[in-house]
Structure formats: structure tokens, C-alpha cells
Amino acid sequence: MEELNNTEVCELSIILPAKNEAAGLQSLLPRLRDRYPDADIMVVDDGSTDRTPDLARENSVRVISHPYSMGNGAAVKTGTREARGDILVFMDADGQHDPEDIDRLLAKMGEGYEMVVGARQLDTHASQGRRLANLFYNRLASIMTGYRIEDLTSGFRAVRGRHFRKFLYLLPNGFSYPTTSTMAFFRSGLPVAYVPIRAGRREGKSNIKVLRDGLRFFIIIIKIGALFSPMRLFLPISALLFVTGLAYYGYTYIQWQRFTNMSALLFNSALLTFLIGIVSEQVSALHYKGADEDRRRSRRSD
Template sequence: MMNNAAGVAGDADAAIGISVIVPFYNEEGSIRPLYERLAAVLRDLGRSSEVIFVDDGSRDGTLAHAREIAAQDRSVRVIALRRNYGQTAAIMAGIDHARGEVLIAMDGDGQNDPSDIPLLLAELDRGFDVVSGWRRERKDNALVRTLPSLIANGLISRISGVRLHDYGCTLKAYRRDVIKDVRLYGEMHRFIPIYTTWFGGRVTELPVRHHPRTSGQSKYGLSRIVKVLLDLMVVMFLQRYMTKPIYLFGGFGFTCFAGSLGGFVWMLWLKLFEGKSFIQTPLPILVTMLFVVGILSILMGLLAELMVRTYYEAQSKHAYSVRQLVNFDQT
């Protein structure tokens, strides 16, 4: 039982040092061993801490085991979701309810090693905002899990410009201030390092241990690669065009106008110099379609600009993030 959260249990709103977020889905055989290892590591840290177990709609005895642990240790908190929403939503629920200045996420299947937590914290103490685990020696099926992961990580690193070996490793440590405004959807929890760089955050990677699964079954398959790549497209769109969507839609619109103009000139050339009637080619239809699509694209860009302004102004949000204020009165 952890006793390092003095004062936390008595004050539900008290800020603490570390929050460990662990999502579970049908992991009744893993939750107790993981808790025991995690409790020992957090106790040795000597910092105030809490553990947040998020049950993502498990159909076995996972939630019952989590409640038993929470009854024995008041620094353990349990969030039970109504159904299975997926790992990203479960992690987001943990982030929303965490009180720690440092948030650590890890898998609930026992493959992540809690003994790596002090190493992650040491990197944060060096000034980094996000420390991402790197399963350099993965204990998974090479063909089904490891090889697709290598391909996906290479694509993500190349497209995003944030070079990491292992985006899929759940074991990561975050400073609260860099992810407090991040909202996660789909499979986007793996892209938090990319979000962090948008706000000038500093990201590093650290090799971590990876253990073979001892109970339960993997919840992931090859179909996850497609979902990850689609989510990456969304992330890159938000990164480049979140505040100026007209650049994307308008650029596409003008490209369509250029194609329409080129087709119109070609159509005239064929008519005047080769004697071909307009109706003998598909060019009139192509010119008209490109022109209409160009107009619609620009109108969509203008509508997106209005939506962006509504998003920022209605919620008093800013298009920038301040790291620090010096010699400003605190009001």
C-alpha cells in the first residue's frame, strides 16, 4: 500500500507531484501485479503521487479488482467508463481528472515497466516537457506488431518533423502545463509529442524496458496502422492550417481555377487551329467542373475562417501559448 500521498486523500482538490494514468480493458490478470510494482516504485520516489486506473468498459473482473485496490489504498483512484471508448479516450479521462504537476501514462497489460518512471522523471528535471518511452527491444510479434510499428513510426517522424523511434509506446511523462489544453480523439494519444512542439515544448526520447505479455490478449491488429495514418493526416492539417484554413482551401481553389483556365485555352486552340468542335472533347465539362470546384473550395475556406474565429473568440482562447511572464502583476 502506498503511503507517499500524505495530505492528498484528505483533500480531493489538492495538487500533487505525480499522477500515473493506467487505462485497462479486460486486464483482470494484470492489474494487481502491475499495482504492486507501481506502488513500490512510487513509494521509493518520496514524492506525493496518485494512481488513476481507468477502466475502459471491461467485461471481465478488471473493474472489481481496481475497486478492491482503491479500497485498500486511498491514493489509487478509479474511473469507470460506461463502455469501451478506446485507449485515447481512456487516457484523456485520466488527464482530465489528474491532479499531478507531472502526468505519466502507461499500459495496463504489464508490458511497460514501472521501474522506468524515475528515469523519465530525471529527463523532465533536465528541462524537457515530454519524455517518450522507446521500446528498443520489443517483446511482441515481429511481423504483426513490430514491423508495422517501424514503418508507421518512420512515416510519422518524416511527415511531422518530430523524430521519435516509438510513437506507439504509451509510457510517457508530461508536464501538465504543456498538455492541459490538448484534446485527444481517435488514436491521437500517441501524437502528444507533436502537439507539444506546436507550443514550443521540448521533447526527448528514452529507451525503456518492454516485457512479454503474461495474461490477456492484445487489443491491437494491423487495422490500427490505417487509423494511425488517418489520424496523422488530421494532426498535420491542424498543425499547418488550424489558424489559417483559407491557405489550404484557397490554394486548392486557385489550383482548380488554373486548371480550368488551361483547359479553356486548350479548348480554344483545338477549335481555332484544328477545327474540332467543343462537343467533340470533354474539355467543356472539365473546365466547368474545375471552375465550380474552385469557387466552392474558396467559399469553404472562408467558412472555415469564420469557424476558427468563433472557436477562439467565443471561448476566449488565443492563437499562441505563453511559457513565462516576468515582472507582470499577478491578478
């Protein structure tokens, strides 16, 4: 098993959320079992109607089945709760991720990181539209967190289980668990690293719809920004309202020497938005109290 921090040997759990991914699992599972014979490999079957759970059993892999499709994020949460390892590796079951890259993620974790994400190279995205969308999401999330995010939506990552479990209640049941978990780790001050990978062509049909899920990702990023870094969201809005009100007041004063109701409304809106941001910042800090205490205990034990 991979040795981390030079002294501690940690058990590894590899979690594959899967819905109708028999085509990808047929070749992926034998490779994982051969390369990591001692790892806790788990397929979380999210209401599949094909041979996904049968293939898992045939390859001597643990399988946990949802009675109906609950979403990719729900499958990730189920796998996290059932995992036996100290280190959790999440990867897609469609064959896009190379099992050999797991060693690279674990090696990077050995440098002191709590989460390592496999960052897909731009030319390996399925389409030009997805490349542009991911560039936009990465940039927006980088602004929200204050850290450079190279691949916000990559489902291939290695994390410390004790930290990841603390944020399970924040993860949505849909396709945005990578977004939420990445921003939660950054907001908590837990070190995150990226390792460049090349994603292969998926086997089978994708469950992600670009327009529908793209809009969802955008809304989720805004919601996460309000939850994790409220002032990065509310302060620019407040400043924009204030500058607009000031400009409008200057215009009305020059034209009619009046202070109008619209100017008053814009100034009040700017003040209220700023105050909401301050309150939200205090509420946001409460989400990470447990993570901070856990980090202090870990440092004392080391």
C-alpha cells in the first residue's frame, strides 16, 4: 500500500459511483484489482438497469446498490460512509480515468496535501463547448475562493477521509460534488494540489447534459460562493450598487439639483447588501469549526 508522510501506511479505498456503466467497468475493474489487490475497491450502484452490479461481483469488488437513482453525489456520500480506508480515491466508472494515475495522486498527497485532484488537460475534454465551460467555471471558482483552481469538475481525486466526511452534509446529491468539496477544502484552509492527467474517451453514454447541468453548475458556484466566501460575492455587488447610486446622484444633481428616491434606493441597497455579506461571513465560519478543531488535533498527534 502507498506510504504517506514517510512513516504512516494508510489503507486505501477506491470508490466508483456508477449508473449503467457496465461498458466501462468491464475493462476498468480488472485493472484496478490487479494493480491494487489489497485496496478496498467499491462500486456504488446508483439504480443501474444494466450489468453494473453483476460485473462488480464478478471482479470480487464490493458493491452497494441504491434502490433507485439518487444522483452521483448521493453515490459518493454512500461510498464515503461505507469506505474502510484512511485515504479515499474517487474516480469515474466510465473508463476515462487511468488507474495508473492513482499512484501519482497518492505520491502528491505524501507531500502534505489533504486533497489531490486529477486536472484534465484541455484537449482531453469531450467537446469545445465543455472546454470553454470548464475554463469559465474554473475562473469563477478561483475568484470565489481566492485560489487558482485548475479543474473544478474533475471527479478523479484522492482525499483524507477524516476531512472529507466532515463536509458530506454540504454535498449535493447531483453532479456537483467535486465543485462543493474542492471549495470546502480551500475555505477550510486544507491544502489542495492538482496533478495533470489525460482523460480517455468514456465508454457508454454520458448522464450529463451540457446546457442543463451547466446552468446547475453556475448556480451551485454562486450558492457555494455565498456559503463559503460571502464577502467575495456580496462586496462587489454592494460596490456596484453604491457606484451606480453615486453616478445617478451626480447626474440628477447636475441636471435638476435634486437627490432622488432612486439614488436613495441604490445607496440603501448597497448598505443592506454589505451588511448581509458581513452576517453571512460570520455564519459561514460556523461550518468549519469542526474542521479547524480536527486539524489542531491532527497537528498535536503528529
